[in-house]
Amino acid sequence: MQAKERIFVLILAIFVALHLDLWGWGRIEPMLWGWIPYHIWYHGLLTLLVTFCIIWIVVWVWPRDSSKF
Amino acid sequence: MTEITRDVLAVAGIYLFVLLVIGWVSYRKALPTPEDFFMAGRAFGPIVLIFAVYATNMTAFYMLGTPGNAYRQGIGTYGYIAFASALVIPAMFYLIGYRAWLIGKRYGYMTPSEFLGARYESPAVALVLFVLLVVYTVPYIVTSVIGAGLALESLGKIPYLWGAAGVLLITMLYTVFGGMRGTAWTSVFQGVVFIIVGLLAFVLIANSLGGFAAITQRVYAERSELLQRTGNFDPKDWFSFLFIAPLAVIAFPHVFMRVLTGKSARTLKALTVVYPLLFLLTWPPVIYIGLWGSVVIPGLDARSSDAILPMMIARFLPPVMLGLGLAAIWAAIMSTLDAMMLTLSTMLTRDLLGRFFPRYVREKGREVVLGRLFIIVIALLAFIGALLRPGTIYDIAKFAFTGYSLTVPAMFASFYWKRSTAWGILASLVIPNLLLPFYYFTPYFSWSTFGFLPVVPLMVLAIVLLVLVSLRTRPPSEQTVQRFFNPHS
Numbered sequence: 001m002q003a004k005e006r007i008f009v010l011i012l013a014i015f016v017a018l019h020l021d022l023w024g025w026g027r028i029e030p031m032l033w034g035w036i037p038y039h040i041w042y043h044g045l046l047t048l049l050v051t052f053c054i055i056w057i058v059v060w061v062w063p064r065d066s067s068k069f
Numbered sequence: 070m071t072e073i074t075r076d077v078l079a080v081a082g083i084y085l086f087v088l089l090v091i092g093w094v095s096y097r098k099a100l101p102t103p104e105d106f107f108m109a110g111r112a113f114g115p116i117v118l119i120f121a122v123y124a125t126n127m128t129a130f131y132m133l134g135t136p137g138n139a140y141r142q143g144i145g146t147y148g149y150i151a152f153a154s155a156l157v158i159p160a161m162f163y164l165i166g167y168r169a170w171l172i173g174k175r176y177g178y179m180t181p182s183e184f185l186g187a188r189y190e191s192p193a194v195a196l197v198l199f200v201l202l203v204v205y206t207v208p209y210i211v212t213s214v215i216g217a218g219l220a221l222e223s224l225g226k227i228p229y230l231w232g233a234a235g236v237l238l239i240t241m242l243y244t245v246f247g248g249m250r251g252t253a254w255t256s257v258f259q260g261v262v263f264i265i266v267g268l269l270a271f272v273l274i275a276n277s278l279g280g281f282a283a284i285t286q287r288v289y290a291e292r293s294e295l296l297q298r299t300g301n302f303d304p305k306d307w308f309s310f311l312f313i314a315p316l317a318v319i320a321f322p323h324v325f326m327r328v329l330t331g332k333s334a335r336t337l338k339a340l341t342v343v344y345p346l347l348f349l350l351t352w353p354p355v356i357y358i359g360l361w362g363s364v365v366i367p368g369l370d371a372r373s374s375d376a377i378l379p380m381m382i383a384r385f386l387p388p389v390m391l392g393l394g395l396a397a398i399w400a401a402i403m404s405t406l407d408a409m410m411l412t413l414s415t416m417l418t419r420d421l422l423g424r425f426f427p428r429y430v431r432e433k434g435r436e437v438v439l440g441r442l443f444i445i446v447i448a449l450l451a452f453i454g455a456l457l458r459p460g461t462i463y464d465i466a467k468f469a470f471t472g473y474s475l476t477v478p479a480m481f482a483s484f485y486w487k488r489s490t491a492w493g494i495l496a497s498l499v500i501p502n503l504l505l506p507f508y509y510f511t512p513y514f515s516w517s518t519f520g521f522l523p524v525v526p527l528m529v530l531a532i533v534l535l536v537l538v539s540l541r542t543r544p545p546s547e548q549t550v551q552r553f554f555n556p557h558s
Contacts, residue, residue: 005164015156019148020308026299028289034282037296040353043148047155047349054159054345058338062163 004061011053018046074226080392081221081399084262085239088255088403092243095251103436106248107179107415113253113330115339121253122327122340123347124260124404126158126318128209129216130466132263132401135352136359137375143295144360145302150314151352155345157315162341165319165477166328168484170337173329175556180412181325181480182420188483188553190545191491192424197498198476199420202322205472206413210447211454212465213406216375218455220398223379224391233455236399236406241448244407245441249330252407259400264351266397270382270390271354274361277385284361291364309522314466317473320480322416323408410451414443468509471524475501478531486539487550493539500534501527 027038036044099105113121139146169184178184181202186195214233221232243251278284285296294300298307318324331337355378362369362377366384369377382394418440423430430436479497482489508514508523517526544550 008160008163012156012160016308016311019152019156019311020304021148022304025302025304026297028293028296031285031289035285037144037285039144039296039298040147043152044349044353047152047345050152050156050159051342051345054163054342057163058342062167062334062338 002061008057008061015046015050015053019043076388077224077392077395078227080389081395084396084399085235087258088239088243091255091258092247092251095243095247095254099248099250101434101437103419103440104177105250106437106440107411107419108326108330109248109250109253111174111330112332113336114332115336117253117257118327118331118336119340119343119347120257120260121330121408122324123344124256124263124401125323125327125408126154126321126405127260127263127351127401128405129213129402130314131352132355132378132398133216133219133375134212134466136355136362136378136381137371139295139356139359140363140369140374140377141371142301143292143297143363144356145298145307146356146359147352148298149302149307149310151348151356153311154315154318155348157311158318159341159344161316161319162328162337162344165480165484166325166341167334167337169325170329170331170334172553172556176552179326179329180416180420181320181322181476182416185479185483185494188545188549189489189491189494190549191494194491194494194498195420195424197495198479199416201472201476201498201502202416203413205469206322206409207450207454208465209469210406210409210413210451212469213402213409214451214455215458216402217399217406219376220379220395220402223376224383224395224398230456234452236403237448237452237455240403240406240410241444244411245444248437248440249326249411252404252411253327253330255407256404259404262393262400263397263404266393266400267351267354270386270394270397271357273390274358274381274385278361278365281357284364285357288360288364295360295363303520305520306522309525312474312524312528313470313522316477317470320473320476323405323412326412326415327408406451410444410447411440413447414440417443468505471509471522471527472502472505474524475505475527475531478528478535482535482539483553487554488539488544489535490539490542490544492542493535493537496538497531497535501531504530 021042024038024042029038031037032041104110135146135150172178178187182195182199185198186192214237217236218229218233221227222229243255247254275281275284289296328337331340358381359377362381366377366380379394379398383391386394418430418436422439430439476498479494482494504514504527505523508527
């Protein structure tokens, strides 16, 4: 595993910690527009952050030469 | 037959007819070779690959099990399943899928068993992995057929078994004729159907219940506990689930094989980037429908609540939407069912018959013929499974997913640890998977979970066994290791 891949695995671990979100388990408020409770907007936001992270992986870590790892 | 039932069946009939046409067209384009029938020549572009993999990943579990879970356990279902999947699955596409794709393209491997068998120069490894994947795929196929029957029963008031049999028959026909190309092309159509209908149902049901805010505020007033995780989920269970559904996906043989069908690395990159966004787009609608169902159709038990999505469509949407709703549920189910049937037939043809009777299988184009025959046999067995109808969809899927997940350490080691050995892989596959039923069906080992799901201690055991046994046994030849770690040398 290369150094960049190790950084990627570390970022994954940070996302896992954010996903556990132990500080927000009992929260409902703030409820966006009256129908999006805390859990949905928090994890929706995390999903967008994951997407940006994946774009970073694809552009910077994934080999451009498709014959290599 | 009522007028509503006729409308539902007419719309669903059009949907099924389109599938048969796509299956027929793909049959006309096919070449009579195993590489074309089982892998479509590994030539799918980004659109087909994204839909082929995503629609395959979405099944009865998504359209029925997930709203049912939201009905019982609330809004946390999004983070529990969808976010966890949006995080882990794309990461696995990069860490495992890309390497498998590269090596598969270079050496012509199709199934996970072929990969691991060749990597460790061990028919035993190939055979054990084959048996495990068959054992976990069969119940997963049965959940799909159960889901298809439940949907028709709820929406069309037609007996459960008619729906199960009809969906199996149509899926079998286009899979037998179209092979991988047919199942992937139909996945594009099916993916479009269930995404659009899911979004449409979300908006229209909210509208008929007074709007998004009104119905969600009603849930807040009557069942506020469903809008939070405390009391509905356990933190240890929450953490454990990361190792079940999300991690299992790359080990699904039907997903693994589809990842190998990408035309280029760019195709795989597109799949990896789009995947999390698809979860964000498609999961909240079905979760909200299940959540709203908890106040408008209260009091359902666990098994009945698996049908909350079709019940909500039937109660709150006009008749034409009932047919579309049924088509969407079937689309999610059939896009997985076809892939699993094709994959299982590929494995039976290549990993089982191909291993023991290689000359017979490869002569006179028999590989494709046998593949088609196995699809028919699998469909018959799945129908028998649907007759027995064991457990809720959610429970069946959870057991199968845990089994798949326990094969991931072996897959990971095969691509990242040169020192891993056949004996290490065998130990990590056999012992945890033998213990798995004891964890699920007996109380004997519950002390060892420390409150986590069984997947956690079993995963730790699989990794420990893999490392310890590998360090004490001899690795494969350097030449074989190089084939996997430097495939273009």
